[in-house]
Amino acid sequence: MRSIAMVSRIFRQMLRDKRALALMMVAPLIILTLLHYLFDGETGTPRIGVNNLSSTLIEQLKDKDLKVIQYDQLDKVKQTIKDDDLDGILQLKNDQYHIVLQNDQPATAKSIQIKIQQAIAADLAKTQAKNLSAFMENIQTKLQGVPLKLEQAKAPKFDTSYIYGSSDSTFFDQLSPILVGFFVFFFVFLISGIALLRERTTGTLDRLMATPILRRDIVFGYILGYGIFAVIQTLIVVFYAVKVLDIMLVGSLWNVVIINIFLALVALTLGILLSAFANSEFQMMQFIPIAIIPQIFFAGILPVEGMATWLQVIAKFMPMYYGGDALVSVMYKGLGLSDIQYDLLILLGFALIFIVLNILALKKYRKI
Numbered sequence: 001m002r003s004i005a006m007v008s009r010i011f012r013q014m015l016r017d018k019r020a021l022a023l024m025m026v027a028p029l030i031i032l033t034l035l036h037y038l039f040d041g042e043t044g045t046p047r048i049g050v051n052n053l054s055s056t057l058i059e060q061l062k063d064k065d066l067k068v069i070q071y072d073q074l075d076k077v078k079q080t081i082k083d084d085d086l087d088g089i090l091q092l093k094n095d096q097y098h099i100v101l102q103n104d105q106p107a108t109a110k111s112i113q114i115k116i117q118q119a120i121a122a123d124l125a126k127t128q129a130k131n132l133s134a135f136m137e138n139i140q141t142k143l144q145g146v147p148l149k150l151e152q153a154k155a156p157k158f159d160t161s162y163i164y165g166s167s168d169s170t171f172f173d174q175l176s177p178i179l180v181g182f183f184v185f186f187f188v189f190l191i192s193g194i195a196l197l198r199e200r201t202t203g204t205l206d207r208l209m210a211t212p213i214l215r216r217d218i219v220f221g222y223i224l225g226y227g228i229f230a231v232i233q234t235l236i237v238v239f240y241a242v243k244v245l246d247i248m249l250v251g252s253l254w255n256v257v258i259i260n261i262f263l264a265l266v267a268l269t270l271g272i273l274l275s276a277f278a279n280s281e282f283q284m285m286q287f288i289p290i291a292i293i294p295q296i297f298f299a300g301i302l303p304v305e306g307m308a309t310w311l312q313v314i315a316k317f318m319p320m321y322y323g324g325d326a327l328v329s330v331m332y333k334g335l336g337l338s339d340i341q342y343d344l345l346i347l348l349g350f351a352l353i354f355i356v357l358n359i360l361a362l363k364k365y366r367k368i
Contacts, residue, residue, distance in 0.1 A: 027289040037308060038297055044306045046112050049080060049089040056126060060119035061090075066112070078163050088112055096157040103162040104333065105303060106169040113160060164333045176247045177256075177327035178299045178320075184237050184260045185267040185320060186292055188230045193271030193284050196222060201280070215362040219355060222272055223265075230264040250334030256327065259340070262347040263323040269354035270319075276361040299324030322346045 015021065045067045050058060051074045061068050074080060077089050077100050087108065088101040099116060103109040165173060199205045199222075208218055238257050241247045249256065274291060278284040298304060298315040301324075307315070315321045326343035329335040 023286045023289070027286070031289055031293060034294060034297065037311060038302055044303065046087040046108065046115075047085065048112065048116070049074070049084065049086045051089070051091045053090065053092055054123070057119060057123040060123045060126075061116065063122075064115040064119050066115060066119075081163060088116075090116055096159055099158060099160045101160065101162050103165045103169060104174070104328075106165060106174055107171050108303075109162070109169075117158070173248045174328060174332050175301060176241070177331035178296075178301055178324040180237060180241045180247065180256075180331075181260055181263050181323045181327045182296055182299060182320060184234050185263050185295065185323065188233065188264045188267040189271040189292060190284075190288075191233075191271075192226045192230065192268045193275040193278070193287075194281055195226060196272050197275040197278055197281065197284055200275070209362075216359050218362065219272070219358045223268060223355070226268055226272075227265065230268050231261055234260045234264045247331070249331050251330035251336065255330045255337050255340070258337070259323060259326045259330065259344070262344055262351070263319065265351045266319045266323075266347055266354065269351050269358060273354050273358050273361060276358070294318065295320035300328055319347060319350050 045065060047067045047069060048061060049069045049071055050061070051071045058068055058070070069084070069086065071080070071089075074089065074091065077091075080086065081089055081100065081102050086102065088099060091098045091100075097116075097120060099113065101109045101112060160167065162169070196205075205218075235257065238253070238260055242249050242253060242256070270291065274287045275284060278287070294314075295318050298311075298318040299320040304312055304315050304321070322343040326340040326347075329340050329343075
């Protein structure tokens with residue numbers, strides 16, 4: 001009977017907490033729907049620039065689901081790849097095939113390399129079959145006493161180079177910078193949100209609101225106070241990932257620190273904001289499936305370019321979309337601070353918006 005009474009109490013408590021009940025039932029459906037459309041979307045067709053190739057080989061490349069862009073002349077191969085948004089370039093020079101791959105997505109680059117090699121092998125086989133056919137058609141020439149020689153196609157030689165990374169680059173090399181940023185974002189959000197929630201539940205915030213202090217002073221005070229610990233946590237995570245775990249780092253370590261500090265600032269302000277709408281740690285945890293989990297899907301682990309248009313629009317409203325892009329640009333591609341300034345400005349914009357919303361959210365406690 002006591003167990004039944006406890007079940008009855010929990011049942012009534014859950015029914016009273018409409019938000020918890022709704023999130024419990026709806027949040028998994030939202031995540032599953034998001035995953036369905038993310039993995040069900042068509043991947044983009046790789047774009048390959050070619051120069052000095054035969055028409056038959058170009059057709060073979062097209063048969064491998066590669067979009068071929070022909071160039072009459074290529075002087076600056078790497079610059080052309082960046083300017084024309086190509087995945088790679090294939091050239092034939094001195095009977096040797098030169099492949100230059102962007103390699104910003106190692107798995108995609110390896111797939112393109114295999115397709116190119118298969119296309120060249122198929123073209124070679126087709127050439128050999130054509131030579132054999134010509135040999136058989138002229139076999140009578142040999143019977144008439146004229147020597148006949150079967151031409152053998154030369155085995156192709158390959159030279160592969162990469163703009164980013166190397167032939168040993170793996171998917172984890174491109175994934176690890178995103179994970180570093182995500183863990184900083186997630187734990188700063190969680191700790192700051194729960195910490196401010198405890199301030200409210202213990203009455204500390206109410207006592208502060210009873211003083212002449214302005215709402216904006218309270219917000220900035222919390223941001224600066226918790227921000228110091230967020231920066232310390234960020235430094236520990238970044239240095240541990242790079243120095244201890246030896247995660248790939250091509251660019252500047254301090255640029256990585258700057259990016260993660262910006263991410264921590266966004267997570268801090270977002271956590272404080274959402275804590276204003278939670279009455280317990282359990283309710284704060286309920287925001288994770290809605291506010292945090294979708295971040296990882298749009299951070300660059302899955303190519304955003306291959307997503308549906310409406311998903312690409314959603315991605316633009318995710319802080320980790322810009323944080324992930326900046327971290328990959330520095331840690332994997334070796335770019336500088338000037339190359340990621342757009343991402344940093346967007347992250348700063350997110351933080352400023354959340355700060356303003358935090359000040360407005362405190363109106364529920366006091367008008368000024």
